[in-house]
Every structure is written in C-alpha cells, then in structure tokens.
Amino acid sequence: MPKIDALLPLKPNWFHILLSLTAQDQHGYGIMQDVLSWTHGKLKLWPATLYGTLKKLIEEGLIEETGDRPAPELDDARRRYYHLSDFGRQVLEAESRRLQDLVRMIEDRRVSLENPEVAS
C-alpha cells in the first residue's frame, strides 16, 4: 500500500468520491448524484470517468467493494456498493487538513491585501 503523502494532493475526482463515502456506503450512481449536488452541478462524474476512478481507488486500497446491500426490493443486482477503507479515511483526512491549511493561508493573505498597514 502506498504511503499517504505519496497520494497527496488528491485529484478532485478522488477527493469527491472519497468524501461521498464518508457517511455511508454508496453505489456509483449515488456517488455521482452526491458530487453533483454538493458542487452545485459544477462537477459531473460521467460514467466512464467515474468507474475508471473507482477502479483506481480500489487498486490503491482507498475504497473496497462491500457485500452489504439494501433490501432486495430497493436494490438492483447490477449495482456494486463501495465502502471507504481505513486507509482511504486516513488519506481523506490528510487531504482535508491540507486543503484547510490552504484556505487559512488564503484568508491570511486576503487580510494583508485589504489592509497593507496591518501586514507591514
């Protein structure tokens, strides 16, 4: 398994897919809908890109396929469900901290730009 640092910074697709699996296991369509929703339609994971990314995430050990399925009447046998692995969770947390550090840096700089005398 690769080290966490080797995977950072995470590609946007990876980040959003991992994020959508934090709360619950999901299938591909569910992941796509989640990401579309919280990015307000800005990031649409088209099918080939989505499943290519899912394949890569499985290979890297960030997610795994889960056997837990909903009730048969709510399920479609063709769907596969994905679960965020422990390693994936660690990577997601590391990426989140990195992004938060970036946001903090931006906020600090914005204060300086607006108030040069404060900066000096």
Added chain:
Amino acid sequence: MSEKQVSAWALKIYRRIAGAFPEEFRRIHGEEMDLLTEDMIRDVAARRGTAGLIPTMLRILADVALRLPVEYAAELGQNVRYGARMLMKSKGATIASILSLGIGIGMTTSMYSEMESFLLRDLPGAREPEGLVRALRGISFANFEYFRDHSGQFESITAFLGTVPFVVNNGTQSRRVNGHLVSPEYFQVLGVQPAVGRVFNATSDQGRTVAVVSHRFWQASLGGAPDVIGRPIRINGNAVEIVGVGPKDFLGASPMLMAADVFMPTTVQQRIVPELGKDALTDRKLAAFQFAGRLKRGITAKMAESTLDGEMRQLEQQFNDPGKERKERRIELLSGGRMLPIREADLPVMLAIPTLLCGLMMWIACANVATMLMAKSSARMKEIAVRLSVGASRGRLIRQLLTESVMLSLLGGAAGWLFAWWSVRQASIFRDVLPSTMNFEMFLSWRALVFTFAISAFSGILFGLAPALQSTRADLSSAMKAGAAAQLRRYGWLSTRNMLILQQVAASLMLLLFCGFVVIGMRRNTNVDLGFEAKNLWMLSLDPVRDGYDGPRAADFFKKLRERVERIPGIESASLTQTTPLTMFSGEALIAENENLMHARAEGQAESKEQKREKLFAAVQGMRGERVGAGFFETVGIPILAGRTFVEADAKQDSRVIVINETLAKQQWPGGAAVGHTLRIEGKEYQVIGVVKDIRSGMVMDVARPGVFRPIDPEEYARPSAEGVTLILRTKPGVDAGLEVRRLVAGIDPNITVFKVTSMVEQVRQLLFMMNYAILVYSGIGVFSLVLAAAGLAGVTAYAVARRTKEIGIRVALGATRRQVMGLVMKEGIVLVLAGTAFGFAAAYASVRILATFMDNFETMTKQSVGDPLIVVGGPALLAGLTLLACWLPARRSLRIDPQVALREE
C-alpha cells in the same frame, strides 16, 4: 422519433462503444456503468427531451473515448510489469534472444543508415533536389554551351569539371584541396544560397579572379572569419578574391565522389588553373565536363535524355567526331539531387542485396526467438489454463504475451541501436583509405532511430504472434489435470513450430551460401596477379604548376629530377608518369581506330558496313590511355612481350609512338604481331613499338581492359592531372624513398611540395581494403546465421527433452534402448534440418542467379564461386552438422533420465 426510441438508439450506440473497454474492466464495472448510463439517458430524455439528449450523448461518448486509452494504458502497464518478471525468470533465454535480435536489428539499421547516407540522402544545400538531373558521362564544354543555348528541355543547366586540385595559401600555410571548375550559373542551377557573401555572376565576374569556398574550408582554414569576403588568398600561386562561402554541408554537385572545397568559374585565366589549358573550353573531343540541369515542368528525364541523345549524335556528325558511329547511348540522365547520382530504375536493384541480407537476418533472428518462445510457452500452459478458467479472455492473454515479445524485441532494438552506432563509427575508417576526392560520411539519423523502433516493434509482433495464438488455444481440462506431462504438445509435421524451424534452417543456409559465394568470389579476385612486382616500389606526387611554375619551368624541373634521382644510392630505377598504376581511377578513356579500318575508309575497300562497325566498336570499347616516361615499364617491373619501350628520345613534343598491352594487341591483331601497326587516337596516328603484359588497373575486380601508353609530352607538364605528376622509384629493400626524394627536391627548389608518398604495397592494401572489409562483414553474417540456427534448434530440443521426461522414463522402463530413445528425440530435428537444407539450397541458388542478371559486378564476383565444391557441399554439410550436433547435445540428457525419478515427479 419518440423519446423512448431515441433513448434506445442512444443506448445502443453507447453499448457498442463501451464494449471496447478491456474485458477485465467490462467484467467488473461494465454492468453498473451501463446501468448508470441508462439512468442518465432516461433522466435527461424525460427532463429535456430529444434536443437535450444529443449534447448528453456526445458528452458520454467523449467520456468513453477519453477513458479508453487510460484503461488500455493501465493494462499495458500491468502487462509490462508482469512481462518483466517473466523475462527475468528465464535470464539465459532472454539474453540469447536480445543478442540475436540485437545483431539482426543492428545490422539492418546499419544497412539502412548506409542506404540513407548514400542513396537516399538529398544533395545538401540544393533547392528542390528532386528536379535536378546529371549526365552519366562527361561532355565537352563546347557541347554543353550548345545545349545551354538550344535545348528546350531544361530550365537551366550547368557544367563543371571535377575534381580539380588547388594549392591554396591563406597567408600562413599552403594546403592542397579539391575543387570544381564551374560554369558561372552553377550555383543558380543547383539553387544553392551562400552562407556568407554571394555566388558567381556571369556578368560581373567576367575577367575577375574569384572563388567561392565551402563552409567546412572556411571554418577549418580561414578561421570561420566573418570578414572573409573580399579577402585575397593565393590559389596555385595567384591572388584570388573570395566572393562567397557555400552553405553548411554543401560540397558541390557530387559530394560523395568529387567533394569540393573551392569553386572557381571557367571564366578565370588559364594560367591560374592548368585544366583550362589546351582549348579545354572549345575542344569538342575533350568530354571531361560533368553536366547537370533542372528540367522544365512536364519534361521527364527520359524525354530529355532522348532529345539530348539525338542532338549529341547530330553534333558528332557535324564535327566529325571519331566516335560518331558508336552504337551506345550518348546521354544518360541520372538523378542529380542525391549524394550519389544514380538512375531511378537502378535504385531498387542497388537496394536489393542489402534488403535481401537484412531481411534474411531478421527472419532468422525472429524465427529463432519465436521457436524459443513457443518452447517456453509449453511450460506456461498451466498458468495460461488457470487464467483462462478464472475469466481472462483469450484476447487479454494474447495481449499479455505480445507485450512480452515486444518488450523483448525493444530490448533487442536498444542493443541493435548500440551495435549500429558502433558499426557506423567503424565504417568511418573508410575515410582514411578512400581517395581524398571522395567524401564518405555515414551517420545515424533520427529516421534511423524511427526505423529501428519500427522494426523492433514489428518483429516483436511477428515472432510473438504465433506462439501467443498457439499457447492460448490451450485444452483447459488436460492442462489442469495431469501436470507437466500433459503440457506436452505433440506437434504435427506441418505445425507452426515445425514450419518456423524449417524456415529458420532454410533461411540460415540461404544466408550462409549467399555469403559464401560472395566471400570466395571476392577472395579469388583479390588473389589475381597484379602484373608486376609491388615490393620496394614507391610513388611520390609532385605538382610544380600548382606550386606556381609555368609549363617550361616544370618540364625543366622534372628533367633535373629524373637525372639526379637515379644517382641516389639505394634507388635502382626511376620514372615519371601522369597516372599511377592500381588506383581507382587511373588513366583516361580514349577512342581509337586501327589501321585496317583507316585503310578501308581511305581505299574504299569492299568491307561490309557491319564488319567495319564491329572493328571500330571493338577498338573503342573501354580503352584506357596513360602517359608515362622513359623507364616506366622497367621500374614498375611490367614484362615486355614484344618490341621495345620508351626511351628519353621518345619524350618529345607530338611523339607518335605507343606501347600497348596484350589485351589490346590480341583484340586488334589476333594471332599476329602488333608491333609496327598503327592506331589513330584523337585524330593522330601512332605506331605501336611495343607490347607489354596486362596490369591491373582501377578496381581489382575489373577485367583487364585494352590499354595504350603514350610518352609524356613535355607540354603536358603544363596541364598536370588531378594527382599531379608521379615519380615512381624501384629501391633496394630498406631505403626510405620519401626522405631521400624530399631532400633532393628541396635542393632543387624548396618551394616544391612532395605530397602523397606511398609504397605500392600500401596502395594495393588500400585498394583491397574495402574488399577485405566486405569479406569480413559477409563472413560475419554467415557465422551469425550458423550460430543462430544451431542455437535455435538446441533450445527447442532441450525443451522437448525436458517436457518428455515422463514419456521417456516410461519408455525406458518398458525396455527402450539408448538408440531408440535418442532416435525418438532427434527424429523430428533430423527431418526438419534435411528439409530446411533442401529449401535453403534452392533458394540460395535462385537468389544468386536473379541478382547476377541485374548486376554485372555481382555476376563477375560470383560466377566462379557458385560452382565451388567447398561452398556447394561444405556449406550445407556444415549447417546440417552443426544443427544436428545442437540437437544431439541436449538429446543426450534424455539418456540420463532415471525412470523411477521421472515417474515419481508427477
């Protein structure tokens, strides 16, 4: 169309395209991906209708199109990693494959580079080189002027004389360089733009003493100075102004055979350039100028050739040229825009031999690796069966196996590139042995790199495909069942594997025989009698005219030299000559008529037109003329067969005596004495005073040509040849002729340079160098084919023994003798070797016959060796013996199989 129909149609298109994903991806994610796409399409169709569906579909298809290469690249990465592990597992076979591919690819790349450097490379510096043509034979300047003024076939034409030696003094040192004398429009016709300054201008340069120098000369001898234009230098002792510098790599219109560093126009004064003396520009019989031109649009070389030929014949009739009754074509046009001027129709023939050799080498190397891979694949049957049973598609496995074979071939290609780089560097040693007028520049270009890569990849697919297809046809159940023994494939007689081995043996024998014919033919030709004793014979060149002397002063100098040189202790005899024996381009072409024909014309003898024509034709065909001084034949050691040779009294102005060689004597006066008869040469009658034995001239392979020797005319000293005047000395052993003569010359005049001092032994060695090098290369190719064939068969037999362990153990347990066991293992190999030998033999003879039909030199080289029993019997026997030995050695291992151990293994 309803939304439902549109959706269904869109999904259909999507499924077709998405089916292109790798099987593994389709198996794991395909269904869900299809489901997701279905949901998306229905959703969009419901919300936005048909109009909204189109952009969505395009987006989906773009998404698939962008993702496909990513997935295949990921699969390729997997295949490469796995393939690397497989190759490392069998290091011996991998190294052997890389080596054999490396040699095959390396030699092929070297051959390609050679072809590119000489046959395919455009003339450096020329504009639109494809539009340029050159005449095969020289013409007179007067005839060129006629064509320039009258011929409607060309946009523009030029004439040049090369090679012309110039002694150039740049103010600090003198250097003898080669150059061209050119008509003023030379650079414009070639479309050459100068790097510095300008080119010649017929109007403004009239009467001026100007020169253009090559880029490399400017860099090497003039310091690459930007202010070179207008700088005076001295050429042949005269002040000359440089008006321009040629572009980089431009060395004239014939850079390979007549590389030029200095260009002077034909309008300069005769005293500066001796070649312009003796009516050189007006004498219609002096066919010394090369002719090049740019054809008009719509005019082909064939059309121009036909027209010019007709015009030339008319000029010959008009000016009563002695050769006007000749049958052969006067004008033949070659492609003038390449490094080597050749006929377009000849290009395929010239490429035929290297293509054949390289094709055979690559075929043998690929067949060798293919048979090894097939043998190895039998050991991987279980692995393949397991992978097929857990869902891997045949296509996936074939891609995996092909990846391994392409990796192997790319590694072979890398090794081949190194080999090609090394051999191109070795080829640069030719530069030291070829005449200074020739420019031999071989290099590896980016095209060669692309070629190497392409041939590597192609060969990887070629030799990998058969084993990949065969091994993935695995019978799963038997492969999984009984372990290693069940992996044994019984090869039918016409199986792919056997055909590969048979082709390999046939191709190896063909290559071995072909190379054998060439090597033995070359050896025979290099052992011919030179016609004289080469030991203790020295040649030194002098060129007083180009050192600043005029004709009479040069004649006086040589008279003094001749008188004094024989007084030097250790020098037995000396003579002068304007040509040197056994050089590549010795002598001059002459046309002659013998007295019978002359008298027939004069007396109106009733000889038929055909008889007259035949005599004339026999006289003029390929005759060479040399100018030699008194004592030449005695000094060189050429036996005198009849009459006498030249004495000092013969070396006078307009001397009318000649000595001829025995070939000319037999041709013109068969069965009778030649001495006392007459030949007319260049309109003058000469009496034959002696006949000498033939000596080899030009390329050693050439047959002896009719030759005539005329005494040096003192006036000729004013017009020395490109090699100057040669002093030939016969010395006692151990005498340093060069040192002694330099001292003597310095004593007469220290401004005269003695250059090109060489012994005849060294001269012969240089002339034979290329032949000996070619013998080495062809011998190497022959050995390569032998080794590969043997190694291939050894490997295959070894695997067969390993895989038949159980069977052999059972047979031995049941009472099979050693002989029966050996026979079992070797039977297949013996039959394949014999069949391959028969095919290879027939193919070798057929290819030699075909090539000999198209190439005279090849026919000359091989006509004796083709029937040589050493090759005809020895070659096949050697290959068959070696390959059978290669089968026998691993087969011996089968005798050591302990039946109990073999049966227990399973």
